Amino acid sequence: MTALRLALTELRRVTAGRLPRAALATLVLVPTLYGGLYLYANKDPYGNLDRVPAAVVVEDAGTTLANGERLEVGDQVATSLVDSRSFDWHRVTQAAARTGVEGGEYDFAVIVPKEFSADLASSAEFTPRQAKLQVVTNDANNYLARTIANQVAAQVTKSVASQVSSTAANQLLTGFTTIHGKVADAVDGAGTLASGLADADRGARELATGAGSLRAGQEKLLGGTRELSSGATEAASGAERLATGAGALGSGLATLDSRTSTLPADTRRLAEGAQQVADGNARVAEAGRQVAAASKDLASTLTSAQGDLADRLREAGFTDDQVQQVLAAATRASGPIEDANARVQTASGQLDRLSSGAAQVATGADRLAAAAGPLQTGIHRAATGSATLSTGADDLASGNRALAAGATKLVAGQEQALSGASRLGTGANKLADGLDQLSTGAASLRDGLAKGLKSIPDPSADQRKAVAQTLGNPVGVQANSLASAASYGAGLAPFFLSLSLWIGAYVLFLLLKPLSSRALATGQPSWRTALGGWLAPALLGLVQAVLVFAIVTRGVGIDVARPLALIGYLVAVSATFVMVLHALAARFGAPGKFLGLVLMVVQLVSAGGTFPWQTLPEPLHPLHHVLPMSYAVDGVRRLMYGGSLAPLALDLAVLLAWFVAAFAVATWAAHRAGRWSALRIKPELAI
Structure with missing residues (x-):
């Protein structure tokens, strides 16, 4: 008896009646229902965000810039949000917004505070303050609404920053025109300065001469002042003696x-x-x-x-x-x-x-x-x-x-x-020398300013506008993806296709037997018994893979870069998963099926199907590198998005290693199952 005959026998057994055939059809459709419905529901959630109710509140009082221009960014933010139709925006008061978010009428609210424009313009006054948008969320409405609201706030912040930068750059360029005119005035002023410094130089020379005369007069005045000080000291001594005698005389006469x-x-x-x-x-x-x-x-x-x-x-x-x-x-x-x-x-x-x-x-x-x-x-x-x-x-x-x-x-x-006076004379001489140098420097300044004037830009209004826009948004993003998913659903498809095939393989063994009792009773070789037990669910798994591929690509509308290769890879993944679950069921029976469920849960968290696997906790990294679903997801991504096929060899090698190891376990289980025992006749747990 060949393995194919064993498989056909098992299929005839499970299709012997109407209800068994319906059950088998249901099991075959499980991956299709799981993968198709989930990806259909999550194909493009971002494309339907315009149905999500959100509130925008503008309390911005605006401000006036130094050039007299009125800046009212709050109204611009609200208008751009409403016009973008990115959400179902409602412009309301702050009280209504908070009440709406609290009661579930709005998923979140964006509030532009009163000082928003003034804070944006504060840098021009050298008192910079960061303008802040307020985002009000309520996780009781929807947890992801908070993440979406923060992304909206970040996008608005980026847009406002670009606009403010453009305004500041325009003012800066306007300042160049002003500087050009002022430097022209400075050239004239430097010429006047040079002429005035020459006059100042002559005055400094005269000052030095006068300082010499002043010093001679000060020397004479110092001699007279010293004589005055000496005489005043002697007069003070005589007056003190006179005061003493007069005091004594007065005292005696008063007594008399x-x-x-x-x-x-x-x-x-x-x-x-x-x-x-x-x-x-x-x-x-x-x-x-x-x-x-x-x-x-x-x-x-x-x-x-x-x-x-x-x-x-x-x-x-x-x-x-x-x-x-x-x-x-x-x-x-x-x-x-x-x-x-x-x-x-x-x-x-x-x-x-x-x-x-x-x-x-x-x-x-x-x-x-x-x-x-x-x-x-x-x-x-x-x-x-x-x-x-x-x-x-x-x-x-x-x-x-x-x-x-x-x-x-x-x-x-x-x-x-x-x-x-001495220092004045010395300083006057130094001043005269310095004024000579300053006069020379002023002439150089005049000539340098004249040359520099030619280097200072004097842009026109159109030039200022163009440069300001570039300075306000200097970096653009040019998408150049080597492989990209067209939508959110396409991004999740590799993970859920792999998961659906595991679930499909798992439910097959709820109806099919991992090992044929007839083959065991007739003493067939263990490898043949194991292969025959795997072949029937593997054929059903092939149907599951083809159906889920058809539903995802045709029904849901997810594009695939290499459809034929992907079908073949999904069949290989299904065959591997069926062999792993077949080995667990064959070796451990009902507990093996439970182990298959546990292994699915472990792969859910370690396969890296949603977030990059590097973001997983360190203890889960070894599981990611060992378990088969990680490589199933990676291969599906490369075939679906059109990436490089070089890593596909490793994915297939790991899947083949799991297949061979599982087949060895199933063969050993078939060998053990050829020997009857009381526990096998009446197992503790049967499913």
Whole structure:
């Protein structure tokens, strides 16, 4: 029994009734339904974006440029978006836009803020601010809407940047025209500058001569200033000594004035007291003269009384001795009286002299009292004048000190002035030399500006417009694709064609047996049994590949660069996938079918069918390089888009390696299946 007969036998088994034939037809159409419907639904989603509702809000207040031009980019952005019909644009207010995005009326909103134009023009004022568009999205409406909105914002930003760059470039080129005119004026000004510098040079020479005369005068003035400083210092010292003496005099006179303030009254009282003393002394002297006269009379009386006493004693009968004794006693008794009389007479003379002196003192005191008033007035005036003299002397000393300090500063200033005059002379000479060079440089500047004027462009309005457009958008994109997909669906087609063939191969083994029981029972060779078990689903897989190719190319309308080669490659891919799933089912039975599903999921994430495989996480890179679907996708891309066929050899080699390895596993499984066991008779899991 050949492998082909085994395959035909299996096909007759699964087509023995109406329902089995319908089930088989359904299994054959699974890749077509999966690949065709998915690619049909995603053939060109970008071509239908004009049905997606979106809001645009313009709050831009605009701005006025330096040249007076009005810049209102916000309205231009909104107009260009609405006119492009890239989406179903609605121009609304910000509140309506946010409410619409929140409620699902709009998928997203683009908001142009109030300062948008002003921020765009801010660079011209050297206060650059980045203008920002606001994009409002809601992933609850559609996740991809956010990505699309960001792409729209990026495109609008690029367009606005190009427009603003063109405007700025136009202003720059306009500035060239202005510069051309200003440089022409500068040429004339340079000529005037050269002439003026020649005059300035002559003036600098005269300045140098005058600076020499100024220095000589400053030297004389410095000598006089030094003499003034010396004299002012000496005057300040004398004024200070005068102030010290005047202060001492004032202090003494003030003391004298304060102590003689009562002198007139005191001398008057003294004069009056002296007069009273003189009057009293006169009375005392008169009384003394009277006492002296009485004392003299008493002494005379005592002397004459002694003679009378002796006569009376003799007459009384006293003897001469007794009389002498009595007289002697009387003489002794009269002695003190004589002494007292002598003293009284002396005292009387003294009292007379005292009275005369007191009279003279009273007269002098009277004259002193008369002179004390004018004396005290003079002392008071002298004290007041000395205080004024002291104050004036202090002021004179202070002024002289200030004069001396000022004279010292004046000397220092004159020395600086002399130094400055010297530097002025030196600087004037240097200025004259520099002006000579400057005059030469000004002439060179005039000639250079005249030459440079010829090099400065003076573009016309049309030239400025053309150059501004080029500067505003200096880089263009010229598409030159070696191989390109015509649409989004065409870009996904290689991945979903490969995936559909895996799914088609997977569902075939839901109905077909991987190994023929008859072949196993009759002891057919293992390789023949394995080949026969693969051949029937492989033939059905060929039909699946042809059908899915026809639907994708004819029904969906995806163009293929190499259709015949692609059909052949899809058949090879289907045969390989069928062999891999056949080996899993043959070796592991029902768990093998589960492993086939797991292997499909692993290849979904590692094949690189949507994004470049390099973007996968590092742990998935080995899976991409080993699993067959990666090479199936790569081969379909090259045959569908028309790329280089050189890598196709590696793709076919890897698929062949998987085919051979799977066939070896299936052969080994057929060999094992020839031996019956309890587990095989009653498996734990059967599908």
